[in-house]
Amino acid sequence: MEYKVKDISLADEGEKLFKWAEQHMPVLISIRKEFEKEKPLKGIKIAACLHVTKETAVLIKTLQAGGASIALTGSNPLSTNDGIAAYLAKQGIHVFAWRGNHDKYYWCIEQALKIKPNITMDDGGDLVTTLHTKHKELIKNVIGGTEETTTGVNRQRVMEKNGILKYPLIAVNDAMTKFLFDNRYGTGQSSIDGILRATSILLAGKNFVIAGYGWCGRGLANRARGMGAHVIITEVDEIRALEAAMDGFEVMPMKKASMIGDIFVTVTGNKHVIDGRHIKKMKDGAIIANSGHFDNEIDVSWLEKNSTKKEEIRKNVVEYTLSDKKIYLLAEGRLINLAAAEGHPSEVMDMSFSNQALAVKWIVENAGKLKNKVYKVPDKLDREVAKRKLKAMGIEIDKLTKEQINYMRGWKEGT
Numbered sequence: 001m002e003y004k005v006k007d008i009s010l011a012d013e014g015e016k017l018f019k020w021a022e023q024h025m026p027v028l029i030s031i032r033k034e035f036e037k038e039k040p041l042k043g044i045k046i047a048a049c050l051h052v053t054k055e056t057a058v059l060i061k062t063l064q065a066g067g068a069s070i071a072l073t074g075s076n077p078l079s080t081n082d083g084i085a086a087y088l089a090k091q092g093i094h095v096f097a098w099r100g101n102h103d104k105y106y107w108c109i110e111q112a113l114k115i116k117p118n119i120t121m122d123d124g125g126d127l128v129t130t131l132h133t134k135h136k137e138l139i140k141n142v143i144g145g146t147e148e149t150t151t152g153v154n155r156q157r158v159m160e161k162n163g164i165l166k167y168p169l170i171a172v173n174d175a176m177t178k179f180l181f182d183n184r185y186g187t188g189q190s191s192i193d194g195i196l197r198a199t200s201i202l203l204a205g206k207n208f209v210i211a212g213y214g215w216c217g218r219g220l221a222n223r224a225r226g227m228g229a230h231v232i233i234t235e236v237d238e239i240r241a242l243e244a245a246m247d248g249f250e251v252m253p254m255k256k257a258s259m260i261g262d263i264f265v266t267v268t269g270n271k272h273v274i275d276g277r278h279i280k281k282m283k284d285g286a287i288i289a290n291s292g293h294f295d296n297e298i299d300v301s302w303l304e305k306n307s308t309k310k311e312e313i314r315k316n317v318v319e320y321t322l323s324d325k326k327i328y329l330l331a332e333g334r335l336i337n338l339a340a341a342e343g344h345p346s347e348v349m350d351m352s353f354s355n356q357a358l359a360v361k362w363i364v365e366n367a368g369k370l371k372n373k374v375y376k377v378p379d380k381l382d383r384e385v386a387k388r389k390l391k392a393m394g395i396e397i398d399k400l401t402k403e404q405i406n407y408m409r410g411w412k413e414g415t
């Protein structure tokens with residue numbers, strides 16, 4: 001098994017990043033302390049396909065403390081922090097990940113699967129899909145899995161619907177203490193972080209077009225507005241479009257927004273949301289980025305085919321020269337927050353990854369009792385994460401009185 005990383009000598013740099021993340025993940029640290037004592041994952045083999053970041057390192061060390069042996073691969077060719085990968089490899093994790101492993105992305109997944117996992121942990125569904133297509137022989141060892149992101153949960157729900165899913169999966173993404181915070185506040189801040197690290201441009205006064213008003217889009221719209229941008233939302237869903245309008249954002253179709261936008265960010269989970277029709281209408285110098293999981297939200301191949309020149313003018317900024325303008329694509333159209341920055345801040349990943357750790361423990365506790373379907377994180381676990389986070393933040397809340405509990409259970413008391 002061993003490992004394959006960019007440069008093992010980067011482990012010290014990675015350890016510093018790991019320790020910084022630990023400072024801001026008190027809930028996961030509290031779970032790690034319990035895992036160290038209880039060893040709930042003793043003898044469990046985990047294959048994880050996650051973004052290899054300083055926060056993921058805290059999760060992996062928590063699972064290892066619980067007794068698991070782990071193989072880890074990156075869930076995007078540009079999101080691996082090579083220092084973290086080296087640090088975890090030195091910690092006995094079988095890491096197959098390095099920034100820029102485009103051509104070896106699925107080879108890395110295959111290496112991780114050689115651990116013959118009992119549990120899979122995925123972010124986007126590429127590992128689960130590989131297991132169900134190329135390595136069906138390994139499924140007999142699997143007792144369950146977890147999925148971190150909306151896109152992955154969508155894929156696995158389709159697999160369940162078509163009777164293809166061969167083991168139970170926990171949709172960590174759908175935990176309230178995940179999507180309400182990670183998707184909204186995490187994506188909101190980290191997408192801006194990625195755009196600013198890549199371009200260093202002023203956002204105030206710019207027309208900032210966001211495709212998609214889901215939890216990620218809502219967070220990004222609010223953070224961009226906070227930086228003084230004029231935010232324009234495009235949507236296909238009537239309800240979300242209405243919500244965006246009532247939240248005070250301008251809403252219009254992409255074919256109109258493409259003519260006035262200065263910065264474009266796709267965060268829909270769908271394909272070719274910005275394509276040649278739109279790019280042809282864009283202003284000279286328009287900047288395009290994606291913050292959705294996959295890089296198919298922008299039709300990058302159209303840019304490649306219709307440009308006369310392509311040049312990386314800054315790290316994560318490629319200038320495409322078209323017949324009548326220059327267009328700037330950030331991070332190859334891959335998720336800008338992880339490719340050009342460090343992803344979501346540790347404080348939100350603290351909750352997402354506490355759900356992951358508790359979900360993995362729950363799978364082990366319920367091994368053999370679950371169906372081949374996509375489960376929500378049990379409400380009890382979700383709320384446990386919230387309680388511990390409030391405690392860590394020094395926030396106390398009220399308790400229902402007996403009278404209030406009875407009132408809520410009753411129906412007779414009225415006007």
Ligand code: 3DD
Pocket residue numbers: 051052053054055056123148149150173182183186190293337338342343344345349352
């Ligand atoms: N994601 C965002 N920031 C991350 C970080 N700092 N570490 C690991 C993963 C990170 C993406 C996922 O958490 C998930 O929220 C998603 O993709 O939805």
